[in-house]
Amino acid sequence: MSPLPSATKKNRQRRRPIYVAGAATFAAFLLGLLSGCRPHEQTPTISEPPSVMQKLAMGHDQQSSVAASQARGKKVYDHYCKICHGAGGQGDGFNSAMLDPPPRNFADEAFWKRVNDEQLQTVISQGGESVGKSVLMPAWGRTLEASQITDVIAFLRTVPALAKKAAAAEESEN
Numbered sequence: 204m205s206p207l208p209s210a211t212k213k214n215r216q217r218r219r220p221i222y223v224a225g226a227a228t229f230a231a232f233l234l235g236l237l238s239g240c241r242p243h244e245q246t247p248t249i250s251e252p253p254s255v256m257q258k259l260a261m262g263h264d265q266q267s268s269v270a271a272s273q274a275r276g277k278k279v280y281d282h283y284c285k286i287c288h289g290a291g292g293q294g295d296g297f298n299s300a301m302l303d304p305p306p307r308n309f310a311d312e313a314f315w316k317r318v319n320d321e322q323l324q325t326v327i328s329q330g331g332e333s334v335g336k337s338v339l340m341p342a343w344g345r346t347l348e349a350s351q352i353t354d355v356i357a358f359l360r361t362v363p364a365l366a367k368k369a370a371a372a373e374e375s376e377n
């Protein structure tokens with residue numbers, strides 16, 4: 204009888220618990236990977252407050268929608284209003300010499316302190332006469348959509364800044 208087989212058998216039996224412990228650790232590690240990490244990766248960002256970059260992006264969207272409205276408004280203005288109110292909105296259009304009182308100068312800061320958007324919607328859609336002003340300020344409510352009037356007001360609000368820029372450019376040329 205050789206002692207070898209029984210010795211080997213003993214060794215195997217002794218080692219088995221080590222394998223089992225190793226396998227259990229590995230299983231726990233896998234479980235950790237599956238249960239711990241996966242859901243964390245999938246945590247939706249919807250409930251989180253917006254990041255700084257997201258806030259910046261939203262601000263930019265709003266700014267660009269205002270800019271788009273102003274750009275559409277400028278087209279409306281150039282087509283329908285410029286002839287009286289002037290290319291730069293300063294009440295000096297081609298027709299202005301014939302109008303008394305003259306067309307509104309939109310560069311005038313005092314004017315913007317006096318009016319709000321609602322009043323402007325009214326006078327633009329229903330005409331000067333509707334608010335006790337000159338009949339020579341036409342009513343545009345049948346020509347323009349309400350949204351076009353909103354756009355043209357957005358453009359008119361840029362006139363004081365445009366006029367300042369134009370004046371500064373002229374000064375630096377002289």
Ligand code: HEC
Pocket residue numbers: 279280283284285286287288298302303304305306307318323326327331335336337339340341343355
């Ligand atoms: C035929 C010339 C003429 C055209 C075209 C014209 N306007 Fe006028 N507008 C006037 C005159 C004149 C006044 C001054 C009325 C007054 O002060 O009694 C005026 C005044 C205004 C006012 C100021 C009202 C206030 O409260 O003082 C606004 C706003 C205005 N126009 C917007 C527009 C817009 C927008 C357009 C183009 C869609 C336009 N106008 C086209 C002649 C015109």
